[in-house]
Amino acid sequence: MKGSRHGSTKENGENAALGQASGHTMAVDLLIRELEESLGQDRVRADRIEIGLFSGDASTFDLGQAGLVCMPRTSSEVQTIIEACNRHQRPFVARGGGTGLAGGAIPCGERPVVIALSGMDQILEVDVSARLAWVEPGVINLDLTRHLTPLGYHFAPDPSSQQASTLGGNLANNSGGPHCLSYGVTNAHILAMELVLPDGSVAMIGQDGGDAVGYDLRGIVVGSEGMLGVATKIAVKLTPNPPAISTLLASFPTVRQAASAVTSVIANGYVPAAIELMDRNAVKLIEDFVHAGYPRDAEAVVLLELDGLEAGVTATTKEVSHLMTGAGAISVRCAADDAERMLLWKGRKAAFGAISQAQPDYYLHDTVVPRTRLVEVLDEVYRIAEKYELMVINVFHAGDGNLHPILAYDAREKGRLELVHQAGREIVEASLAAGGVLSGEHGIGVEKQAYMSLMFSSIDLAQQDLVRTVFDPERLSNPGKVLPTGATCAELQYMNHVPDGVWA
8 A cells, every 4th residue: 555655646647746847746756755765655645635634724724735744753754854845945834733723734835845743642751750741742732631630730731622732733833721821821831842943953942950041942932833943842841730629600691791700800819720701602502512501591601710729719719709799690600529610611622613503614713802801892893793794602711811703604605704704804903903912822824914014013023034034044944924925825826826736
């Protein structure tokens, strides 16, 4: 089978990766042979179907096309792939679980080589005394926590995609999650990394023991969306499991009152581990999907979690419950045991999957607004959805103002996707007008690239571009992302005159 897969890759003119011009074909053949010799034929894929599978992510942006897919298993193999890309002047894109929602892992431009890292999924070392673990980038977020739980620890960042998203992808996007309100986003939990730079050299960024000295290059790389290199080993911080946890579910007669209750809790000096808000549409879909025990008659619910020492958690639970009742809560209930707590969180984590009951497609945004302006921005989100006759479902990290308005739609309806993107654009603009920012955890990718100039001055953007140039002067690593270039991913493909099925 190995021979048939890649024998046909080189011999069949219909294959997407070969290209139609003889010069291109020869160059591609050389690169394929070179990589097959290093990785083996079974881990270098150029089949049309497989290329298609790796040409998109979980976003609504279907703009890219991979030229070749490589599946390394070691750091040295990643280095080999990147060195080969440099020799052939071929761009490359690192990819984890493909759960990104901003188009960050879409292969843009001249048919980049996709470096699929999901096979590098080993937990290399756990050092409880130093409270750190070394992992490979393909380790699934939730798998790491499950591995650590018997030892009394967990990995704190917990994006809703944690059952499928990888640590490499979390690092690239500086992912968040419900419990990042008190524990911080991914950047606060990455100590160091082995990074294969865009020229193929290897650098150790950060320090796994004590505080790193010099420039904070670790902080620059985390959240850089794969434009500065490929992390092949990652040192993550272990967080002790709290001795006591209290999970509250409060129901409200209006979304406004629920949002105001969140603001009241924070304003009174409490910083829970998590505060999530879900509106009526979300509650109904979640209940139909997983029967989590949310009250169907509520216009909104707030899921709030406290953790710490038992005496403190008990006292704070009473005080926070009182605050939410004072803010208009119809009911406030505390999970009786771990089973009920896990069910409440299962509902929240399954929210995106539950949307399929209403519509086959959805577009999810990720802006952050000041907590004090949550109410007015939510009002604007509902107004925009009504204007475009779209179903909107609000499920978001209310504690830090990280909005996730979900626009549910059917892409088979002509012109519907265009309306969805127009509504999304207006939601972004409303968030920025309220003093917000473009992203809390999903990244910029191609989705918000055009809005960067609304948030940053030309001088700011030029400085960011200079940083990228230091790491990647040839612009080979994940091209066409984040920083405005005057060409979107789709435009790059057009400008390079790449017809469907041809690797230019």
